[in-house]
Amino acid sequence: xxxxTQTPKFQVxxxxxxxxxxxxxxxxxEYMSWYRQDPGMGLRLIHYSVGAGIxxxxxxxxxxxxxxxxxxxxxxxxLSAAPSQTSVYFCASSYSTWGIYEQYxxxxxxxxxx
Amino acid sequence: xxxxxxxxxxxxxxEAETVTLxxxxxxxxxxxxxFWYKQPPSRQMILVIRQEAYKQQNATxxxxxxxxxxxxxxxxxxxxxxxxGDAAMYFCAYSIQGAQKLVFGQGTRLTINP
Numbered sequence: 001x002x003x004x005t006q007t008p009k010f011q012v013x014x015x016x017x018x019x020x021x022x023x024x025x026x027x028x029x030e031y032m033s034w035y036r037q038d039p040g041m042g043l044r045l046i047h048y049s050v051g052a053g054i055x056x057x058x059x060x061x062x063x064x065x066x067x068x069x070x071x072x073x074x075x076x077x078x079l080s081a082a083p084s085q086t087s088v089y090f091c092a093s094s095y096s097t098w099g100i101y102e103q104y105x106x107x108x109x110x111x112x113x114x
Numbered sequence: 115x116x117x118x119x120x121x122x123x124x125x126x127x128x129e130a131e132t133v134t135l136x137x138x139x140x141x142x143x144x145x146x147x148x149f150w151y152k153q154p155p156s157r158q159m160i161l162v163i164r165q166e167a168y169k170q171q172n173a174t175x176x177x178x179x180x181x182x183x184x185x186x187x188x189x190x191x192x193x194x195x196x197x198x199g200d201a202a203m204y205f206c207a208y209s210i211q212g213a214q215k216l217v218f219g220q221g222t223r224l225t226i227n228p
Contacts, residue, residue, distance in 0.1 A: 033216075040220055042218035042220045043159075050214070059217075092159075102161070105158065107157060
């Protein structure tokens with residue numbers, strides 16, 4: 001199993017540009033999430049999905065869109081990048097055992113918006 | 115809203131010694147889970163240990179153990195016999211039962227001195 005994969009690993013955007021961060025998992029996990037990591041703030045939840053076709057907002061959803069057309073993929077879209085979106089982005093997938101979610105994280109994407 | 119606080123931005127310890135990282139959290143829930151994640155320079159998030167709130171016994175994983183004080187809402191991580199490979203950022207995280215959403219603390223950077 002490749003686990004959770006993210007592409008690209010690094011990206012530089014200009015303000016106003018759009019892009020999609022890709023996330024895929026091959027563990028057949030129902031649940032997938034996107035987090036951003038900023039210095040001194042830990043990771044914060046952007047959006048999450050409990051299955052194909054079902055998504056919901058996390059703590060910091062503004063400026064980001066997601067969709068989940070398949071179990072394997074959960075892309076994160078930035079429609080109009082802003083410098084405040086400079087961050088490291090982590091995708092995670094998880095499964096539930098008796099209500100406990102075991103989260104598996106991807107390697108992260110470092111995004112810089114100039 | 116649930117919050118997780120790590121009051122030690124940085125810690126250092128001599129190799130082979132013991133170090134304790136602190137974490138406090140705020141919640142009104144009775145069923146929840148607490149986690150410690152390790153993030154080495156590779157950026158990969160690695161689950162170190164997990165504690166279920168309903169369990170009185172403190173979780174242990176090899177050299178890693180926790181001191182869970184439910185009434186005080188405290189969840190510290192003890193690393194025994196510190197090794198150079200333990201150097202990393204450590205994040206405390208919380209989730210309520212049945213929810214895949216993790217709430218993270220700000221992180222503690224641990225340095226191991228040879």
